[in-house]
Amino acid sequence: MRFLLDAEQREFARTLDALLGAADTPAVARAWSRGDHTPGRVLWARLAEAGVFALAVPEEFDGAGLLPLELTLAFEALGRHAVPGPAVETIASSLLLASLAELGDVVPAKAWLPRLACGTGLATLRADAPAALRAPYALDADAADLRLVVAGDQLWRAAEAGAAVASHDPARRLFATAARGELLAAGPHVAAAAERAWAWATLATAAQALGVGRALLERTVGYVRERRQFGVAIGTFQAVKHRLADVLIALEFARPLLHAAALSLDPVEIAMAKVACGEAGWAAARAALQLHGAVGYTEELDLSLWLRKARPLRDAWGTPAACRARVLAG
């Protein structure tokens, strides 16, 4: 056993972090929120170049093979830098199509996987089943090139995004995309493939939530070291220290669950990781908001980009309640 990232994995994470740190991601996220997808797609292409979207595409379809651990590293970085767009959904769509191919239905995979892997195609998807992990809206369907809808044992490619529904996070644009358009596949293998795709979506969302929590903690630590009230930096107050210590504990005990879930792809372990990362990210948001005070409650401070993402990510692709039930089901 060696429960440590190897040098290559650490280097991959560092590279992504550097790439995103230099990309003014807050500006990209703000543009995306306004409906301007151009900077987002430029960034998407660079992420694809770094290999992010190949991590869930088999090599025969121009991918890197299925690399769930690297995926968690990438999505922690995406969360940490508040990258907008249907990244989780693109990964889940890739898994869905790759799984269909494994089950003999290779046409949609051939048509789409190379495009998704190289970043020229963005995908989103929506599903009503399985009920416990239902994803009622297709994220960023307006920006996506491929809109998948799973309805029972049918897989549709929707021609239209459908009605928009506002999210608390304006960088997350939700759509009630309807199950109509082109029928890509039908039969029990759709449900089997979808289940695998959901597992990857849950894993990637957990990683993203963890990255969001980490960014919130880092920004708050920086703020309380500078902000002065009553003549001292507020970071000297014990109540502030203890609250941030609790956030660090939550984040640091969530990450090993995430990596273990990536190693095993066991549904119970994925559910555990989602609970821990989702709750830690949201706890970080609550602390960040409280300790920033009023300025943290404004949309103009970049902190809002992470604050508004934390709770939707906690609930997306498996609410804590659904994931706890999965853990108890064994």
Next chain:
Amino acid sequence: MRFLLDAEQREFARTLDALLGAADTPAVARAWSRGDHTPGRVLWARLAEAGVFALAVPEEFDGAGLLPLELTLAFEALGRHAVPGPAVETIASSLLLASLAELGDVVPAKAWLPRLACGTGLATLRADAPAALRAPYALDADAADLRLVVAGDQLWRAAEAGAAVASHDPARRLFATAARGELLAAGPHVAAAAERAWAWATLATAAQALGVGRALLERTVGYVRERRQFGVAIGTFQAVKHRLADVLIALEFARPLLHAAALSLDPVEIAMAKVACGEAGWAAARAALQLHGAVGYTEELDLSLWLRKARPLRDAWGTPAACRARVLAG
């Protein structure tokens, strides 16, 4: 509306507090824990003289009439001073017998209520029904003069205490008293009377838990003002201040529920009061233990008399779970 104690009620509470404050109740409780009931019975007689055990006995049986609000004042004082003995059970037994009398079965009331009211008789009781509020053991059955057991629609007077079961609180001596001996009453009126008795038992236990919490807070405040570490009184640390502030909030918001429950005797309000008082008392115990540190973890410090009582009282005569369910049942 005037949701305030009147002068007479305040005077009653003050008198009891003074009586108990001068009675070295810690020594009484320690003797009781050792099985020496003599000081406890002396104190019991003085409490009876002050009117405590007449508060659930109708005037026709030499009581003061049914005075639930005064009862909460008395039991908050009993909790605050860690008074041992089956006080809740004596009150509940009185209610049970008084209710049977109201329903036409007057013999047991005549035999026992005057003795219970004047403090020469101690009563305890045990019941398996209703399930949600089951009281599986008869408290202090070894010390009680009257041991009641409700089994279905039968009311027994048990001749023997039965097997002893240790409690986390050595001043609470539990017994698995069996439903045999003298059959005092049988029929549906037993269940009806028992339900009323349980309500009073829950109310009195809530009050006692609140008093325990208050004592724990007071003692801990005193301790952290004196105890010095790192060169200062530990009460100057913000973590200490905030934890005690939270205890005060819990206690202060529980008391109005208790008084309202006494005014209405509504089962939902009693359940609300039990949840709030029981949880506040236990939160006070957790804080008291943590802030006293190791010395609080010893039986020799008198603090232990309250610490060990807080969790049993939280669960006795209605666990928080059972009471929350009662609130939701409406």
Next chain:
Amino acid sequence: MDLAHDPAVESFRAEARAWLADHVPAAPLPSLETREGFAAHRAWEAELAADRWSVVSWPERYGGRGADIMRWLVFEEEYYAAGAPGRVSQNGINLLAPTLFDHGTEEQRARILPPMARGEVIWAQAWSEPESGSDLASLRSRAVRTDGGWLLSGQKTWSSRAAFAERAFGLFRNEPGLAKPHLGLTYLMFDLHAPGVTVRPIGRLDGKPAFAELFLDEVFVPDEDVIGAPGEGWRVAMSTAGNERGLTLRSPGRFLAAARRLAAQWDACDRDPAVADRVADALIGARAYQLFTYAGASRFAAGDAIGPESSLNKVFWSEYDIALHEAALDLLGPDAERADGPWAESWVFSLAGPIYAGTNEIQRDIIAERLLGLPKGRR
């Protein structure tokens, strides 16, 4: 001790309930933090005022009904139970008006209160400054003496309602450099459209301009708009702060109505067992808060002042409000993300509760030091 209202109070309740049943809009108004919603809420204030329901606790001569505190609590219970709109005039009614009653002149009251009661003049508060959030004594904005009045300069922030309001009130330093920072402050009212005032709306988390930054450059305020004596502002303001944290900022009626809504939603969600405990605690907490307030109101009616126990209040309701909304969102599952959901706007609002009107960290310090007697000094 009793919890039954007088028959006269109950008939007041019945009158309020009947009026509200007739007048409360069937559909919720647009958010009061938007221009359109602000106007709609202002119209609602006028409708309330037309039948003297906007400021029930004020004397009749200013548009009220002279309701005592019990009647006010009962009115609030009915108001929120009826699902009536949020109060756009809240800053004026709850913060400025009590100050005018205690420290204003009769001229000021006669001039300012009736248009406030009718929603014609909406007031913003202007307490905080960029470097003075919780530490209010460190305010730096200045009031400089001039002929017949004062010239205000400086910067205020987190001024709620200021994006669309007419006027504002706050503290300004008239005598800098005194040894104690809460000395030398003056309480003034000013016009948000006066020369020298720049209002920069600030979007809160959901983007709505719920507050604004105010830039003041020699804004003239006549002497008649000073409340209390110059230099006495801190003392004047503190009586308002007590009100803000105490009985008037969050009436129990709000939470009773919210807890009932939550319980109804839980019923509709097949009584989801994963949220059951929290629904029970919401019902218990709403009742506890109501009773705690009744006890305080009874003491107040018996002549006691509202003291530092208002800090207990502030911490309780603000944390209660968040817990209630978290339970409600969890019942919605992934739909909790919808910004148009049934709890969305009030959830965003609840998140600010532990921050404003004195952060909960400050309140806990106050509780520990003033109510429990723990030593001051460190934090």
Next chain:
Amino acid sequence: MDLAHDPAVESFRAEARAWLADHVPAAPLPSLETREGFAAHRAWEAELAADRWSVVSWPERYGGRGADIMRWLVFEEEYYAAGAPGRVSQNGINLLAPTLFDHGTEEQRARILPPMARGEVIWAQAWSEPESGSDLASLRSRAVRTDGGWLLSGQKTWSSRAAFAERAFGLFRNEPGLAKPHLGLTYLMFDLHAPGVTVRPIGRLDGKPAFAELFLDEVFVPDEDVIGAPGEGWRVAMSTAGNERGLTLRSPGRFLAAARRLAAQWDACDRDPAVADRVADALIGARAYQLFTYAGASRFAAGDAIGPESSLNKVFWSEYDIALHEAALDLLGPDAERADGPWAESWVFSLAGPIYAGTNEIQRDIIAERLLGLPKGRR
């Protein structure tokens, strides 16, 4: 990165499991905090030692198996999964022995470790003093130089196991009055039955004498029982404190076993929905703690030192342990009150977790200051 143990580790696991299946007493031993239970646990230590299972991580020459940290973790998993007894030798094995390995002489190790491994000599720790709980640098007990050794005087308290143990170890001030209070301390071992030692057992909450007060009056300790150099005691002890909070104090095996027991009890209670969330969180937390420890062990195996992140560990397991026990007691309903219940003794023990080995308040200060870089100074 992988979570699969080497085949050699797995065969070590199989060997441990088989041995435990054969030897673990069918019925729980009496509480180790009683005289009778202490003796029974001492006998169990001897039984473990007879087959070299008492100190698997020590070198073979002292009675161990030279197991690396992964094998140690695996042993602990099997040990607690088998429901084996608590370890009465824990103070010696986990606190004193690591100190001897790092700072002791070969003579000391050869003399002290084998009888410790066999349970013949049980060690008590003697850190705290009445006025020095969390503030260990303020110790006042003295070691005065004498011919061939030291004379110890003063008072120690919260000395766990001391009611029945043979020997103890702790810090004593050999040079009073230095500018920095953690200078001038010496780490010594002493006999609890030596002339001048009075042991006063202290009952913990459940009345059992889990610790004692030690009164020392010119107790002679020969030079051979000083660990490290005189005056270097603080540095020597701190390496032990790191161990105490870090990997060795609470092995993940304990919590994995406890969480499984809780889940089984929940199954037996018809999967009570009111406790479901907390059972899930117990399972998640036990796995998180195991994985966090594996990650730390992997870093340790790769050559990294255990640093202040051990404070994360301490806060996590101590609060986890209480939450797990609270859930277990709530499943028992009113029977939670029984002192002979299935969770009773470990619940009482869990309540001490946030207090000892550095209170959680201190740990959070350390986390904030050393891991997050927040300013020191105030608390």
